[in-house]
Amino acid sequence: MAEKSYDLIVIGSGPGGYVAAIRAAQLDMKVAVVEKAELGGVCLNWGCIPTKALLKSAQVFEYIKHASDYGISVKDAEVDFGGMVKRSRNTAGKMSKGIQFLFRKNKIDTLVGHGKIAGKGKVEVKGEDGKSQTYSAKHIILATGGHARELPSIPIDGEKIIEYRKAMVMDEQPKKMVVVGSGAIGCEFAYFYNTIGTEVTIVEYLPNIIPLEDEEVSKQLEKIYKKKGIKIMTNSEVTSVDTKGKSCKVKVKSKDGKESTIECDVVLSAVGVATNLKNVGVETVGLKLNDRKTHVEVDDFYRTNVEGVYAIGDIVKGPALAHVASAEGITCVEAIAGMNPEPLDYNNLPGCTYCWPEVASVGYTEKAAKEAGYDIRVGKFPFSASGKASAAGANEGFVKVIFDKKYGEWLGAHMIGANVTEMIAEVVAARKLETTGHEIIKSVHPHPTMSEAVMEAAAAAYEEVIHL
DSSP: OOOOEEEEEEEOOSTTHHHHHHHHHHTTOOEEEEESSOTTHHHHHHSHHHHHHHHHHHHHHHHHHTGGGGTOOOOOOOOOHHHHHHHHHHHHHHHHHHHHHHHHHTTOEEEESEEEEEETTEEEEEOTTSOEEEEEEEEEEEOOOEEEOOBTTBOOOSSSEEOHHHHHSOSSOOSEEEEEOOSHHHHHHHHHHHHTTOEEEEEOSSSSSSTTSOHHHHHHHHHHHHHHTOEEEOSEEEEEEEOSSSSEEEEEEETTSOEEEEEESEEEEOOOEEEOOTTSSHHHHTOOBOTTSSSBOOOTTOBOSSTTEEEOGGGSSSOOOHHHHHHHHHHHHHHHTTOOOOOOOTTSOOEEEOSSSEEEEEEOOHHHHHHTTOOEEEEEEEGGGOHHHHHHTOOOOEEEEEEETTTOBEEEEEEEETTHHHHHHHHHHHHHTTOBHHHHHTSOOOSSOTTHHHHHHHHHHTTOOSOO
């Protein structure tokens, strides 16, 4: 069979890969994407989308449990765990089919199998039948993503010690669960399982849960989680898990040396993401990796040290987030096309955690701004003072904003509350446009809305707040 040639081959169809492919097709490139599993990668099939479907089910159940707070009487509501899982999987399936439609619309070929760079301008695709075919391309983008990181003390067996994929499709709801790690994945699953009746304990090695967030936000979420009945152990680590018996015996050691044992049905390991760089051709073409050999070294436009080879998403430096991978894919392709795109500003990338209440942030934390040498103004507005939040029965949390005193530059924003993952985009856009605090204060926000809290927090930073 004659070797097929493309302008661009993308290895991996996650939110970095498929977005890069579509943008390249829009720019009149002949494009193919290599994928061995479902189109859409982890995000659409096992991450962003199906987890949000589960979280929505939990939120609906929580609304029903508190229906009397809204003047509604509901009796005998029960969790259908299997039904929640089925809805989540159906949602993911529909989204994956949507990618298939977009590929057909943009005349993008899907090459089914495991892809690896086989040499200069060459990609080898090995199908499930073991047969391989080689394709040529002027440009190759590696977008192979990541998988659940595994700690030596917590070896994942897929039954009693699980990672996020299994947590989404368990046959039965566990009565007791220990979640190791309190980043976005850990906190989201802790909320989901706690809300539907599982006894949940979070073990976090660092001093605060969601440790990358501003400390005030972390402490607020910890307070809310404890109120919900979630047990939280910070400054602690899991040293071993005994899975020999019917239950798991989790040994936990705190920083002060105290040891304890927790019995549970299942342990969820949520300790981060490891990159997929094995058997993708890194050694074949001599791609330069970082010192720890965990990520591919790239420039501002995702060019590697090998001409014609690029890397985006989880396998390069920066946060392992779907929207970051998508932005990197677009920047990479537009640079290939000679459009001279602006490099991505990694200090203006929003982060979101979709527990309830939600958490969202962008830019410097208060601590980081001070460490960077800024003289700052900080404004904070609680949702307890928001009319919309009170009407919605969602007055937990706050908006916190940080400005540079000298020039009014918006350094960061940190939010915890209902729908703040939608609200953070205002801050991202405003920071991109170099908007100052005074300009936000004078930008009229609609009333009543949760978004008024952004304006009020900015006003608080300048001692002009009205509703506090």
